[in-house]
Amino acid sequence: MDATDKPSDRPPEPAPQTTDFSTLFDFLPIGAYRSSPDGRQIRANPAQVRLNGYDSEAELIAVMHDIGREWYVDPARRAAFSAQLERQGYVRSFVSEVYRHKTRERIWVSENAHLVRDAEGRILFYEGTVEDITERVRAETELRQRDEIWKLALESTGDGVWDWNLAEGVAVMSRRCLEMYGFAEHDLRLSPHGLDQRTHPDDKAQMLRDRQAHLDGQAPSYVNEHRVLCADGSWKWILTRGMVISRDAQGRPLRMVGTHTDITQRKEAEALIWHQANFDALTGLPNRRMLRDRLSQHMLRCDRERLQLALLFIDLDHFKAVNDTLGHEGGDRLLVEAAQRLERCVRATDTVARMGGDEFTVVLPELHGVREVERIVQSILRELARSFHFGDEVAFVTASIGITFYPGDGQSVDDLLRQADQALYVAKDGGRNRFGYFTPSLQIGAQLRARLANELHGALPARQFSIEYQPIVSLATNRVHKAEALLRWRHPQRGRMAPLNFVPIAEANGMIVQIGEWVFREAARQTQQWRQRLDPGFQISVNKSPVQFHRAEDDRLRWLRELSTLRLPRHAMTVEITESLLLDPSANVADHLLALRDAGVCVALDDFGTGYSSLAYLQQYDIDFIKIDKSFVAGLAPCSKDLALCKAMIVMAHQLGIAVIAEGVETQVQRDLLLEAGCDYAQGFLFAQPMPAEQFEAWFMQAPLARP
Numbered sequence: 001m002d003a004t005d006k007p008s009d010r011p012p013e014p015a016p017q018t019t020d021f022s023t024l025f026d027f028l029p030i031g032a033y034r035s036s037p038d039g040r041q042i043r044a045n046p047a048q049v050r051l052n053g054y055d056s057e058a059e060l061i062a063v064m065h066d067i068g069r070e071w072y073v074d075p076a077r078r079a080a081f082s083a084q085l086e087r088q089g090y091v092r093s094f095v096s097e098v099y100r101h102k103t104r105e106r107i108w109v110s111e112n113a114h115l116v117r118d119a120e121g122r123i124l125f126y127e128g129t130v131e132d133i134t135e136r137v138r139a140e141t142e143l144r145q146r147d148e149i150w151k152l153a154l155e156s157t158g159d160g161v162w163d164w165n166l167a168e169g170v171a172v173m174s175r176r177c178l179e180m181y182g183f184a185e186h187d188l189r190l191s192p193h194g195l196d197q198r199t200h201p202d203d204k205a206q207m208l209r210d211r212q213a214h215l216d217g218q219a220p221s222y223v224n225e226h227r228v229l230c231a232d233g234s235w236k237w238i239l240t241r242g243m244v245i246s247r248d249a250q251g252r253p254l255r256m257v258g259t260h261t262d263i264t265q266r267k268e269a270e271a272l273i274w275h276q277a278n279f280d281a282l283t284g285l286p287n288r289r290m291l292r293d294r295l296s297q298h299m300l301r302c303d304r305e306r307l308q309l310a311l312l313f314i315d316l317d318h319f320k321a322v323n324d325t326l327g328h329e330g331g332d333r334l335l336v337e338a339a340q341r342l343e344r345c346v347r348a349t350d351t352v353a354r355m356g357g358d359e360f361t362v363v364l365p366e367l368h369g370v371r372e373v374e375r376i377v378q379s380i381l382r383e384l385a386r387s388f389h390f391g392d393e394v395a396f397v398t399a400s401i402g403i404t405f406y407p408g409d410g411q412s413v414d415d416l417l418r419q420a421d422q423a424l425y426v427a428k429d430g431g432r433n434r435f436g437y438f439t440p441s442l443q444i445g446a447q448l449r450a451r452l453a454n455e456l457h458g459a460l461p462a463r464q465f466s467i468e469y470q471p472i473v474s475l476a477t478n479r480v481h482k483a484e485a486l487l488r489w490r491h492p493q494r495g496r497m498a499p500l501n502f503v504p505i506a507e508a509n510g511m512i513v514q515i516g517e518w519v520f521r522e523a524a525r526q527t528q529q530w531r532q533r534l535d536p537g538f539q540i541s542v543n544k545s546p547v548q549f550h551r552a553e554d555d556r557l558r559w560l561r562e563l564s565t566l567r568l569p570r571h572a573m574t575v576e577i578t579e580s581l582l583l584d585p586s587a588n589v590a591d592h593l594l595a596l597r598d599a600g601v602c603v604a605l606d607d608f609g610t611g612y613s614s615l616a617y618l619q620q621y622d623i624d625f626i627k628i629d630k631s632f633v634a635g636l637a638p639c640s641k642d643l644a645l646c647k648a649m650i651v652m653a654h655q656l657g658i659a660v661i662a663e664g665v666e667t668q669v670q671r672d673l674l675l676e677a678g679c680d681y682a683q684g685f686l687f688a689q690p691m692p693a694e695q696f697e698a699w700f701m702q703a704p705l706a707r708p
Helices: 019-027 046-051 057-063 075-088 134-156 175-181 192-197 201-215 264-278 288-305 319-345 370-385 413-429 440-459 503-509 511-533 546-550 558-566 587-598 615-620 641-655 668-677 693-702
Strands: 031-035 041-044 090-099 106-117 123-132 160-165 170-173 222-229 235-247 253-262 309-317 351-356 359-364 388-390 393-395 398-406 435-437 465-474 480-491 495-497 539-543 573-578 602-608 625-628 659-662
Touching: 031 046, 041 057, 046 057, 046 123, 075 090, 075 106, 106 134, 160 175, 175 235, 175 253, 192 201, 201 222, 201 235, 235 264, 264 288, 288 309, 288 351, 288 359, 288 413, 309 319, 309 370, 309 413, 319 351, 319 359, 319 370, 319 388, 319 393, 359 370, 370 398, 398 413, 413 435, 413 440, 440 480, 440 503, 440 511, 465 511, 465 693, 480 511, 503 511, 511 539, 511 546, 511 558, 511 573, 511 693, 539 602, 546 573, 546 587, 558 587, 587 602, 625 641, 641 659, 641 668
Parallel strands: 398 435, 480 539, 539 573, 573 602, 602 625, 625 659
Antiparallel strands: 031 041, 031 123, 090 106, 106 123, 160 170, 160 253, 222 235, 235 253, 309 359, 309 398, 351 359, 388 393, 465 480, 480 495
């Protein structure tokens, strides 16, 4: 400067910009500016000029004296910007809604600025950049609106919505989601980590595996059902579904959204359905379905560890009589207590199941010997034989038990069940209140019974059945005007079969009804013929199974219609029943017996003395005949106990107006003792064996004392 020059009072001008800075400033793709400390804009690059709607820098600077005065839509944002700039010396990513100067259009910008100071700390100027982010803000706004819409839609279904920022580890839970667990809004316990910690220990591992599979891209979505601990300490079943909606360039997940659905009621319903499908509703014991499953599992373990198990089939003896006496409610109470007694008899590892009715099954796994089984079985027999008390009522039952072993006896669940049932059959046949083991011979017997059951279906159409008649002799006169009709089966391969070998099978499969009706029809026709040929008062008796007494009314009246069709008079036919039938209090039995009596059909009580008859039953049903069982007749001898019993039965019957027939008379001594005791009739080999109708008729004509 020249010597004549005087110092100026003006502040020094800013240093001229270098070419490199000007080039960078001018070619920045976003707006850039420099302003004086008092807010006057000094410089603006082309991008800043365009952002404000002008054509040149000079035009913009001329009108924009104060960047904050007309720049910010919200003046509070201007104050916040200035305060932050003065406090920190810089501003980063300051987002504001501003006016585009020339057009007054509202736009969104992101602004960065910093102060430039001199060595003494005075502000020389500040400069910054401005980026138009209107499209980004608009897109984010639309995205938020869409998020709100679908979240609202999902919540309207009752689902809770969650939005998880995986990069930051922060999750946003909807109000419904918080309510679902009983938490307040912004509760920190519902962070992603917090929810994981509240997941049931039994469910957590699978939940984490399912979620990670989706995060790793191995599953199209995240779906899992698990239990979550609520604020009140209860567990709630949740169906969670989610999907990653944002990943970075390397494929790492950034954002995941999803829902929580309360499925507690569904799970409870499923649990109830499962329980009903696998457990007995009355006793709470496993049912047949669950038994088969557990038995299968125990068998697999036996194979792996070379162990042994036993299967027990248990049937309550005489339960039907208890059920009929106490009613179904009383019978149910007995079954419940019986189940409890059974559970007390076994070990914790054993399974007690109810198969239905009065049948129970016990699985005894991990056995070390037969003695262990017998100890448990004897305990069961003792417990079930104890009296059952229901208020003022007392009931008694016993148990029959069939036992089979795995792998010693059977190789499948069906084998074991079938074998245990066969062993049970033998225990019952042996007198009940006992147990029996399965043996191969039982299998052979069961197979024979099964074959006979099938063959019985074809026996009647094939005319393989026949009837033989055994005369019933009047001891006082030696006259014969009665006979018992006895069924016979001439099997194509096995030859002549006695009723004892096939009638129980026919009763079990129901064939006895058809067979019994055929026997009655044939016997009724034979009665009609012999009343014409042999004796006008001839009478034939037929045996009627207890099964037939439980048929519908049309079936029980069919016999009466047959008698009417043949025009047989009263007392032409006798029906023989067993003592056990009188214990059945059902209306079917009582009505059937009364209908027979009203139609003039006599009733005889067969095998008397071997069952449970009482004087009350004999009076109630107006019995015509009792038939002393052959087991008493076989031991008849002077001064014998059997003779005393026979005399007592005869006297009692006569006092009640009932005639007496003795069965199984084979010797003259027996005949004479019975005659002396006052017995009315007798039948047995002493007089004649059962014979076909033609042979009976010939025998009748040749026997001089048989005819009247």
